[in-house]
Amino acid sequence: MDDRPAIAPGTEPGAEPAPEPAGEPVIALRGVTATLGSRPVLRGVDLTVRPGEVVALLGANGSGKSTAVRAVVGQVPLTGGELELFGRPRRRFRDWARVGYVPQRTTAAGGVPATVGEVVASGRLARTRFGILRKADREAVVRALELVGMADRIKDSVDALSGGQHQRVLIARALAGEPELLIMDEPMAGVDLASQEVLADALRAQVARGATVLVVLHELGPLEPLIDRAVVLRDGCVVHDGPPPEAVGQHALPGHDHVHPHAGPVAEPIRTGLLT
Numbered sequence: 319m320d321d322r323p324a325i326a327p328g329t330e331p332g333a334e335p336a337p338e339p340a341g342e343p344v345i346a347l348r349g350v351t352a353t354l355g356s357r358p359v360l361r362g363v364d365l366t367v368r369p370g371e372v373v374a375l376l377g378a379n380g381s382g383k384s385t386a387v388r389a390v391v392g393q394v395p396l397t398g399g400e401l402e403l404f405g406r407p408r409r410r411f412r413d414w415a416r417v418g419y420v421p422q423r424t425t426a427a428g429g430v431p432a433t434v435g436e437v438v439a440s441g442r443l444a445r446t447r448f449g450i451l452r453k454a455d456r457e458a459v460v461r462a463l464e465l466v467g468m469a470d471r472i473k474d475s476v477d478a479l480s481g482g483q484h485q486r487v488l489i490a491r492a493l494a495g496e497p498e499l500l501i502m503d504e505p506m507a508g509v510d511l512a513s514q515e516v517l518a519d520a521l522r523a524q525v526a527r528g529a530t531v532l533v534v535l536h537e538l539g540p541l542e543p544l545i546d547r548a549v550v551l552r553d554g555c556v557v558h559d560g561p562p563p564e565a566v567g568q569h570a571l572p573g574h575d576h577v578h579p580h581a582g583p584v585a586e587p588i589r590t591g592l593l594t
């Protein structure tokens with residue numbers, strides 16, 4: 319067996335390694351493991367997201383997608399492996415103003431009623447000094463609400479919103495801090511079609527300004543044109559890391575649901591309920 323170290327194309331032994339094409343990773347997971355209860359949910363996940371990339375994290379229910387992004391934002395402790403944010407080990411990372419996070423939507427309502435403006439302003443706090451919102455912060459809140467088409471609802475109670483509008487507000491909260499990295503867990507789940515289009519436009523604007531995005535998705539849907547790369551989890555392991563799966567590729571992926579509309583001879587790639 320040839321046990322010489324592998325040499326990247328274009329490098330000579332002893333030469334400096336070629337610089338990474340797209341800069342230092344914004345997110346880097348290496349061999350990450352995590353356990354919830356007694357269940358190993360992440361079982362050696364490698365995942366790299368580089369500046370300006372839009373990466374979709376896909377996989378069947380229970381494959382560990384939410385756990386992976388919750389690990390990235392510090393809500394799930396690791397049992398092994400390494401996790402870095404902006405080149406720093408996560409446990410030493412403090413610069414949370416650089417990160418916008420949209421958690422998986424829950425149906426649980428309640429708590430103290432807040433206005434749309436208050437909820438979105440809470441996403442700006444990490445950018446403020448001592449939590450005091452200045453004019454620039456208030457303008458950022460309005461801008462974020464404009465991006466999701468909700469600026470006219472700024473004074474309304476969030477209790478008065480539909481599910482899709484509520485989700486738009488949660489995304490505006492993440493955008494209000496003008497984060498370099500946006501992490502979203504199933505932002506389109508349970509969202510009406512009109513809101514999905516608005517959210518896709520909002521995300522397009524973030525990508526255009528150079529934001530890096532990691533988005534957990536059930537299926538690519540309206541975000542598909544924005545996705546650079548897809549990482550597919552199965553039982554807590556990465557089983558695909560590359561181009562977003564298309565019709566043919568889906569067959570090769572575990573969890574493919576085999577629900578197809580009948581396609582014509584020059585049909586578009588089939589997007590089914592991806593990997594559910």
Ligand SMILES: Nc1ncnc2c1ncn2[C@@H]1O[C@H](COP(=O)(O)OP(=O)(O)OP(=O)(O)O)[C@@H](O)[C@H]1O
Nearest residue numbers: 354355357359377378379380381382383384385386
């Ligand atoms: N607090 C917990 N204690 C024990 N097991 C948990 C806990 N939270 C989640 N799990 C289990 O961990 C596994 C992975 O869950 P996770 O939510 O990360 O999956 P997912 O890929 O995001 O799925 P979904 O699409 O359903 O959100 C599931 O089997 C889930 O039941």
